[in-house]
Amino acid sequence: MRTIKGRALSYAIVCALTACALVASLLLKRIIEPNFFLPFTAVVLIASWFYGRWAGLLSTLLGAIVVDFFFMNHRYVLGFTSWTDAARLVTFVCSALLVTFLVDQLRRSKLELTATLSSIGDAVVVVDCPGNIVFLNPVAEAMLGVPLQEARRKPLTQVLQLTDEYTGAPIETPIRQILTEGISFQSSTHKLLTSKHGHATSIEESAAPIRNGHGRISGAIFVFRDTTSRRQVQDQVTQSQKMEAIGRLAGGVAGDFNNLLTVITGYSEMLRSEMSAGNPLRRFAEEILAAAERAAGLTRQLLAFSRGQTGQTKLIDLNSALASMETMLGRLMGENIEVVFMPGPGIGKVKVDTAQLEQALVNLAMNSRDAMPKGGRFTIETVDAEINGDQAAKRPGMKPGHYVMIVVSDTGTGMDAETRAHLFEPFFTTKGRGKGSGLGLSIVYGIVQQSRGSINVYSEPGAGTIFEIYLPREKDTGLLPLPPTLAGKKRGSETILIADDEDGVRKLVHAVLATNGYTVMETKDGREALSVFEANRAKIDMIVTDVVMPHMNGLELGDRLHSLSPKAKVLYISGYRDATIGATEQERERIFLHKPFTPDALLSKVRDILDSPSSVD
Ligand SMILES: Nc1ncnc2c1ncn2[C@@H]1O[C@H](COP(=O)(O)OP(=O)(O)OP(=O)(O)O)[C@@H](O)[C@H]1O
Numbered sequence: 001m002r003t004i005k006g007r008a009l010s011y012a013i014v015c016a017l018t019a020c021a022l023v024a025s026l027l028l029k030r031i032i033e034p035n036f037f038l039p040f041t042a043v044v045l046i047a048s049w050f051y052g053r054w055a056g057l058l059s060t061l062l063g064a065i066v067v068d069f070f071f072m073n074h075r076y077v078l079g080f081t082s083w084t085d086a087a088r089l090v091t092f093v094c095s096a097l098l099v100t101f102l103v104d105q106l107r108r109s110k111l112e113l114t115a116t117l118s119s120i121g122d123a124v125v126v127v128d129c130p131g132n133i134v135f136l137n138p139v140a141e142a143m144l145g146v147p148l149q150e151a152r153r154k155p156l157t158q159v160l161q162l163t164d165e166y167t168g169a170p171i172e173t174p175i176r177q178i179l180t181e182g183i184s185f186q187s188s189t190h191k192l193l194t195s196k197h198g199h200a201t202s203i204e205e206s207a208a209p210i211r212n213g214h215g216r217i218s219g220a221i222f223v224f225r226d227t228t229s230r231r232q233v234q235d236q237v238t239q240s241q242k243m244e245a246i247g248r249l250a251g252g253v254a255g256d257f258n259n260l261l262t263v264i265t266g267y268s269e270m271l272r273s274e275m276s277a278g279n280p281l282r283r284f285a286e287e288i289l290a291a292a293e294r295a296a297g298l299t300r301q302l303l304a305f306s307r308g309q310t311g312q313t314k315l316i317d318l319n320s321a322l323a324s325m326e327t328m329l330g331r332l333m334g335e336n337i338e339v340v341f342m343p344g345p346g347i348g349k350v351k352v353d354t355a356q357l358e359q360a361l362v363n364l365a366m367n368s369r370d371a372m373p374k375g376g377r378f379t380i381e382t383v384d385a386e387i388n389g390d391q392a393a394k395r396p397g398m399k400p401g402h403y404v405m406i407v408v409s410d411t412g413t414g415m416d417a418e419t420r421a422h423l424f425e426p427f428f429t430t431k432g433r434g435k436g437s438g439l440g441l442s443i444v445y446g447i448v449q450q451s452r453g454s455i456n457v458y459s460e461p462g463a464g465t466i467f468e469i470y471l472p473r474e475k476d477t478g479l480l481p482l483p484p485t486l487a488g489k490k491r492g493s494e495t496i497l498i499a500d501d502e503d504g505v506r507k508l509v510h511a512v513l514a515t516n517g518y519t520v521m522e523t524k525d526g527r528e529a530l531s532v533f534e535a536n537r538a539k540i541d542m543i544v545t546d547v548v549m550p551h552m553n554g555l556e557l558g559d560r561l562h563s564l565s566p567k568a569k570v571l572y573i574s575g576y577r578d579a580t581i582g583a584t585e586q587e588r589e590r591i592f593l594h595k596p597f598t599p600d601a602l603l604s605k606v607r608d609i610l611d612s613p614s615s616v617d
């Protein structure tokens, strides 16, 4: 709809053009006589082409008046005195009306065509026979980064930059064959179209020649479809199907493997208990047990990934649960890394297993720590998130609805596309043999899936990493208070000595205990633990020891400690149950903690043992 101002301007231009035509007719009077109306017909044509029907009609009326007034026999009077004049005037008016009508029709169909092409969601580029651009729709203008005015008459090959998405090699569009041989073309490879400003779009290309009424090629039309979001959805679906399949495989293998491990552990434990402490073969049985313990750890992690483990879900206030982990994470990350917690306002409640949530965050934190060897910032944010149908369609397995999002980010090394593509797969690691098991994130993935949530990663090399975890928001019944966290009655101020050869476990135990008020001493094996204990006997209130360690194992350490100080309180941690710990089943339950354990379980156990009169059997 043209504005009133626009209309008034077009009518003023029509008046001005008529005045010009009058001047031209007066100047060229001798040459064009008796066809004075020719310049006025030209005005009608211009007016109706540029400004439409009403401008054409106005120019017809003005032209008729001016011709009658200035160029008929009875000069400078309106009306006519001869039939010849009348016939001339009528001829002018009729031909002007015809021009107005036809030109207006042509103009309308051109506008309609332009509007149609402009409304198409794909980029449309039209070129003429020599291959120069004659039309770009707005999508094409945006994709190429050039407005139509700038691109018009330029060769398409000059404006269009296509590259192979995988190799990065430049690609030429077959414009010559289309224009000369008249072939249609549909690309099968994935291409990147780079705009003038360097923005790349993943596209599908198709092109066809334009033929005129005689079947002759008058140009070509190119259509570029942005496939970025479709590809993203496809990639997500493929990724989730792949994870599903790996999950099933891992779950199956882990289940069967666990049965075999039970047999291996059972018989080697029997072997060991049959052998006296001095038997040189006892060491072999212990080695088998240690290997089985590691294998059991792996299968537990695989099961966690494949959703074989069911946690005890509770309705919790996410912000409070995360806040209670903040200090522990801070210690885990070390001094060089700043831990920032940004709880979002009005975050809803979620139903999760707190122990699993803790495990997921610890795994993410450890990865971030590894990615920031020179220090940096580790941030945990919470935000309420509303997922609509469109957004859910892009995340397979996710339903539209209310979610709470935990955003875990770091300023570390970041990841390349290859790492991002395999990140959640079990045993995928870039950390080299013996350094990473590659199970950390697969466990996080399993936990999130089990909580009916979803996890996304955004990362680029050198630009840090962001993990977004969506957990379904539960209706707030207002019934449940905060979960019992690491605070409160499980805290203490005693001094605890840790003996564990596994760095990860030792650091975790240290972080959990120190966060809850304890003074902690760390040692890497039984022998070292014993000498530290001897030197600080008065200070140390309790020892937390792994059972299987080099040099001196946990059981031997326990025995030596008790002989040094019969009231020494010892907590044994291990991946398998050792029959020789504790005199009775009850006693064993009290002083033994099965790996993997949660910080909460560790704190409870430590407090119980410390509060009991003595752990000596
Ligand atoms: N925050 C991060 N920054 C950079 N790379 C990361 C980050 N998190 C994960 N990665 C990459 O993903 C890989 C897989 O991580 P995952 O936690 O599953 O295994 P891992 O850390 O290698 O071993 P594990 O956690 O079992 O000790 C890592 O080896 C690393 O390359």
Ligand SMILES: [Mg+2]
Pocket: 363, 366, 367, 436, 439, 440, 441
């Ligand atoms: Mg890890």
